[in-house]
Amino acid sequence: MAKQETESAAAVIDAVCAPDWTEILRQMILVRRFEEATEREFRRGKIGGYLHVYIGQEAVAxxxxxxxxxGDILFTGYRDHAHALMLGSDPGRVMAELFGKSTGISKGKGGSMHLFDVEHGFYGGYGIVGGHLTLATGAAYALRYxxxxxxxxCYFGDGAMNIGPFHEAMNMAGLWGHEGMAPIIFIIENNGYAMGTSVERHSALTDLAARVRAYDxxxxxxxGxxxxxxxxxAERVIRQVRENGTPYCIEAVTYRFSGHGAADILQPYRSKEEVEQHKHRDPIVILRNRLSELCGLKDDDVKRMEDAAAEEVARALKFAEESPQPEADELYRDVVAE
Ligand SMILES: Cc1ncc(C[n+]2csc(CCOP(=O)(O)OP(=O)(O)O)c2C)c(N)n1
Ligand SMILES: [Mg+2]
Known part of the structure; x- marks a missing residue:
């Protein structure tokens, strides 16, 4: 092979391996093991209320x-554990939140759907489908102002696109974008379903990315x-949005491997074969294989990440388990702004 060709192949590999992919893989493994543990703890009765895991969708976050x-800030819906952990929230405090303990990231009063960690740029965690889109759009305006x-x-699901605030937020973002006042990236997590209703059954236009163009x-x-x-x-779009203050939307086509929520056990709206087929495209396996092929990742490296994730999750569980319940008077604190 000509020297020039070898050098350009090496340059391609350097470019592919340049971001800290092993750190990204480490995080994705941690999030997966963390959420598998939450599913077990929900069944053991340690986690109350709702629990929606992100298993299968990790690459989108x-x-x-x-x-x-x-300094950048992020909003999402109720399927929010991965976003918090990847932004740097402490796994112990996130687990404590799910356990309803006072050491939780929202003082044990938010639960799985309402994680919040401003220090790490995480502005929630919302249970009202699509409700956070207007908050995120206003926040983007404020950052530029x-x-x-x-x-x-701002992350949201395919189902959230059928609710009023979606259209209000898109229209304002489109308008403010004309003046360079809407530095916001909308990420549609199109996992094919809104609870048990498929995109084909809930959206008149199934090309979801196309829908936002109606708002310029x-x-x-x-x-995904x-x-x-x-x-x-992300790299290209973030640069553009930061520079111009104009909104952009990315539709990430993905799939959730678990049920909609912890109570969605039978999943009558989809077949086991469909789920199995999608598991062949597990984002963690795709990344791991690519890193082994191109960047010299070894099985031992992955084993070390798995062991470290298991330890971190065990630590988080112990912290959550041993933390105290909130005091009774916490019930009325942080409810109404003073
Ligand atoms: C305003 C409102 N309506 C209905 C619900 C009940 N609900 C909870 S999740 C959900 C489906 C949302 O699906 P999608 O936006 O695709 O997100 P995914 O669960 O797939 O991540 C619905 C209808 C809700 N939480 N809020
Ligand atoms: Mg969905």
Whole structure:
């Protein structure tokens, strides 16, 4: 092979291996093991209320979040554990929140759907489907109004696109974008279902990325199982939104491997075969294989990450278990703004 060709192949590999992919893999493994533990703890009665896990969708969070800067802020719905952990929230405090303990990230009063950690740029965690879209759009405006170049990222599901606030938020973001006052990236986590209703049954137009263009917001689709693809789009789009203050929408096509929530046991709306087929495109396996092929990742390296994740989850569980319940008078604190 000509020397030039060898050098350009090496350059491609360097470019592919340049971001800290092992750190991204480590995080994705931690989040997966953390959420598997939460499913077990829910069944043991340790976690009350609702529990929606992100298993299968991890690349959609990590591909974007790993490309953000400190100071950027993020909003999402109730399927929020991965986003909090990847932004840097302490696993022990997140687990304590799910256990309803006073050491929890929302003092044990929010639970799984209402994680909140402003220090790490995490502005929640919302149980009202689509309700946070208007908050995120206003926050993006505020960041520009204050003269910063910080941006907002707003995640939501395919189902959230059928609710009124979605249209209100898109219209305002489109309008404010004309003046460079809407530095926001909307991420549609299109996992194919809103609870038990498939996209084909809930959306008149199934090309979800196309819908936002009606509000003058440019958009594109990405393979949400491939963190390389998500990260690639993220880097370009983040740069553009930060620079211009204009909104952008990314539809990440993904799939949830677990039920809608912990109570969705029978899943009559989809077949076991369909789920098994999608598991062949596990985002963690895709990333691991790519790193072994191109960047020299060894089985031993993965084993070390798995062991470290198991230890971290065990520590988080112990912390949650041993933490105290909130005091009774906490019931009325942080409820109404003073
Ligand atoms: C305003 C409102 N309506 C209905 C619900 C009940 N609900 C909870 S989750 C959900 C489906 C949302 O699906 P999607 O946006 O695709 O998110 P996913 O669960 O797939 O991540 C619905 C209808 C709710 N929480 N809020
Ligand atoms: Mg969905």
């Amino acid at each position: 990590s591909g974007i979040i790993s490309a953000l800067r400190k 204050q003269g910063t170049d910080r941006i907002t990222v 917001i440019p958009s594109e689709k990405v393979d 199982q491939d963190v390389f693809a998500v990260r690639g789009v």
